[in-house]
Amino acid sequence: MPFEVYLNVAVGGLLTGLVYGLMALGLSVIFGVVRVVNFAHGEMMTIAMYIAIVLFSALHLDPMVMMVPIAAVLFCFGYALQAGVINPFITRPEHSQFLLLVAIAIIMINVLLILFGPDAQSVQTSYSYDSFQFGKLIVDATKLYAAAAAVTVAVALYCFFQFTAIGTAIRACADNYTGALVVGLDVKHLYALTFGLGSACVGAAGVMLVLIVDVTPSLGPAYTLLAFVIVITGGLGSMPGALLGGVLIGLTEAMAGLIFTPSAKSMFAFGILVLVLLFRPQGIMGKKVT
Amino acid sequence: MMFSRLFENVSRRMLVLLAALLIVLFGAPFFATDYLLTVLILILYFAYIGQAWNIMMGFAGQLSLGHALYVGLGAYTSAALYVHFGIGPWIGLLVAIPIAALAGVFIGYLAFRFKVGGVYFAILTIAVAEFARVGFDHFAWTKGSSGLFLPVAQFTRNDLWLLRGQPVMFYYILLVATVLAFVFCRALLQSRMGYFWLAIREDEEAARSAGIDTFRYKMIAVVISSGMTSFAGVIYAFYYNNLFPEQVFHISRSIEIILGPIVGGVGTLFGPIIGAFLLTGMSETLIAALHAVGLDIPGAKQVFYGICLLLVIMALPDGIWPWLARRLGLSEREK
Numbered sequence: 190m191p192f193e194v195y196l197n198v199a200v201g202g203l204l205t206g207l208v209y210g211l212m213a214l215g216l217s218v219i220f221g222v223v224r225v226v227n228f229a230h231g232e233m234m235t236i237a238m239y240i241a242i243v244l245f246s247a248l249h250l251d252p253m254v255m256m257v258p259i260a261a262v263l264f265c266f267g268y269a270l271q272a273g274v275i276n277p278f279i280t281r282p283e284h285s286q287f288l289l290l291v292a293i294a295i296i297m298i299n300v301l302l303i304l305f306g307p308d309a310q311s312v313q314t315s316y317s318y319d320s321f322q323f324g325k326l327i328v329d330a331t332k333l334y335a336a337a338a339a340v341t342v343a344v345a346l347y348c349f350f351q352f353t354a355i356g357t358a359i360r361a362c363a364d365n366y367t368g369a370l371v372v373g374l375d376v377k378h379l380y381a382l383t384f385g386l387g388s389a390c391v392g393a394a395g396v397m398l399v400l401i402v403d404v405t406p407s408l409g410p411a412y413t414l415l416a417f418v419i420v421i422t423g424g425l426g427s428m429p430g431a432l433l434g435g436v437l438i439g440l441t442e443a444m445a446g447l448i449f450t451p452s453a454k455s456m457f458a459f460g461i462l463v464l465v466l467l468f469r470p471q472g473i474m475g476k477k478v479t
Numbered sequence: 480m481m482f483s484r485l486f487e488n489v490s491r492r493m494l495v496l497l498a499a500l501l502i503v504l505f506g507a508p509f510f511a512t513d514y515l516l517t518v519l520i521l522i523l524y525f526a527y528i529g530q531a532w533n534i535m536m537g538f539a540g541q542l543s544l545g546h547a548l549y550v551g552l553g554a555y556t557s558a559a560l561y562v563h564f565g566i567g568p569w570i571g572l573l574v575a576i577p578i579a580a581l582a583g584v585f586i587g588y589l590a591f592r593f594k595v596g597g598v599y600f601a602i603l604t605i606a607v608a609e610f611a612r613v614g615f616d617h618f619a620w621t622k623g624s625s626g627l628f629l630p631v632a633q634f635t636r637n638d639l640w641l642l643r644g645q646p647v648m649f650y651y652i653l654l655v656a657t658v659l660a661f662v663f664c665r666a667l668l669q670s671r672m673g674y675f676w677l678a679i680r681e682d683e684e685a686a687r688s689a690g691i692d693t694f695r696y697k698m699i700a701v702v703i704s705s706g707m708t709s710f711a712g713v714i715y716a717f718y719y720n721n722l723f724p725e726q727v728f729h730i731s732r733s734i735e736i737i738l739g740p741i742v743g744g745v746g747t748l749f750g751p752i753i754g755a756f757l758l759t760g761m762s763e764t765l766i767a768a769l770h771a772v773g774l775d776i777p778g779a780k781q782v783f784y785g786i787c788l789l790l791v792i793m794a795l796p797d798g799i800w801p802w803l804a805r806r807l808g809l810s811e812r813e814k
Contacts, residue, residue: 283542285796288738288742294785295784296786298781299778303782414606453617456614462606466590466599467593
């Protein structure tokens with residue numbers, strides 16, 4: 190195969206990887222602060238995808254335009270979920286939280302199944318088949334837009350955590366739960382806010398992914414798992430780490446799909462996870478786990 | 480002797496209850512319809528694996544979300560040996576147990592050597608199971624994703640040695656296995672090692688400073704749990720007669736396995752059994768109820784199932800057995 194093919198696939202994988210990174214960022218933020226493992230992460234993304242599809246097919250609203258409103262819907266959803274159901278579980282053991290979120294995930298998947306049926310759906314925009322050419326490199330327009338949007342959202346989130354009072358307060362909760370309570374922070378509200386933000390991230394990522402992949406209700410678990418692999422590879426709690434992990438996994442999957450067979454690509458992602466756990470358990474950009 | 484203290488601290492009421500339960504279960508096939516029998520087989524299957532999983536999570540505190548791996552390895556090993564070489568399942572089991580245990584050792588070594596615990600460990604177990612799923616999809620010797628089939632015929636007599644026969648045979652095999660697993664777990668809990676496990680579960684650092692070789696005992700828990708689970712895989716293969724990587728190794732299988740013990744009560748001996756009865760029973764009841772109401776859309780059953788799970792875990796976060804034991808006046812003082 191000529192070199193350009195590899196290069197094109199690699200760039201495509203890299204761009205998709207950035208969107209994966211945004212999805213994983215949501216998971217990383219939630220786990221880093223609330224310390225709850227969101228086993229319904231991929232399912233939340235699927236919800237965002239279906240909202241985008243319905244808006245597109247019924248009202249012809251472009252997913253790129255609807256990214257922010259849909260992310261806002263997911264934010265409210267995430268906030269309500271944390272405030273209503275998950276908050277009482279934050280001090281309970283992991284397996285108890287796991288069961289709770291698995292139950293939520295089961296409900297989400299099957300409500301989607303009832304509403305939309307098992308068939309794959311996709312969005313065909315006017316620019317679905319557009320591409321940009323840089324010399325010998327051909328880049329899908331949808332992937333480029335999606336990746337750009339993902340990076341923008343990630344940067345916005347980073348600025349929020351670094352430069353606003355609420356963002357600082359959330360980081361305080363993550364660092365020291367008891368300390369945050371002592372200085373009078375409304376931890377439950379901040380947790381709900383964080384869960385909302387994480388959901389908004391995965392929502393935005395879902396809307397972008399609608400442009401790239403076909404959607405079925407059962408897509409959730411695979412993406413939940415992918416998000417975990419990325420987060421652990423990149424380093425839990427590290428925001429650049431999530432993006433880097435996403436790019437690494439996206440690249441690996443694309444190259445593995447090209448060189449071996451597409452159906453075996455997730456094996457390589459898991460292989461990377463095992464290697465990372467072996468040689469750098471805290472993740473590539475992660476701080477030492479204590 | 481590890482079994483000498485088996486009946487220590489067991490109240491008379493508990494013994495009577497256990498005996499009654501055993502009699503009912505042993506007599507059930509004489510009264511049950513074919514349909515009910517298949518449901519009971521499913522219940523015992525989950526009760527057995529739940530018990531095996533519980534050794535790792537409930538006793539030693541290591542959350543495995545990838546037990547489908549061990550089921551799958553057991554199932555594929557025994558089925559492949561049978562299909563390719565005509566080797567019977569009981570000999571196959573002797574090969575399957577070491578293979579599953581080796582997979583457990585691999586995961587345990589990776590994780591415990593580098594102090595990977597908690598959520599990280601759970602994700603690692605899922606990852607290895609998924610790795611196996613994709614791997615078996617491309618493994619030609621076991622027919623890859625097109626599935627491995629065992630020859631099926633209309634069985635008039637039950638061949639216990641080759642596990643070719645009617646559902647009743649599988650029912651009794653699983654019943655015996657479940658009882659043995661129960662007794663074995665009780666003995667483990669009362670052994671020196673059982674106390675070490677509980678110490679590790681409660682506070683690993685403290686256990687280590689008390690001189691417990693935590694790495695070693697966590698590894699033993701993984702090996703026992705994975706080996707036991709592989710037996711369920713062998714039964715699965717010879718009961719269903721077909722194996723697909725997409726089904727056997729899928730993450731939803733792993734989740735099914737652990738829902739029972741968590742709902743029933745993690746770390747308790749009765750938890751896995753109660754959980755299996757409740758969840759499988761609930762699932763079958765929902766199918767019947769929804770069918771009666773005329774709500775036969777795909778997904779409806781799972782939505783209700785999810786809601787029931789949600790309600791149970793919110794109402795009884797420790798699981799059903801601790802609550803039920805208190806209600807029945809069976810809770811041992813020491814626990």
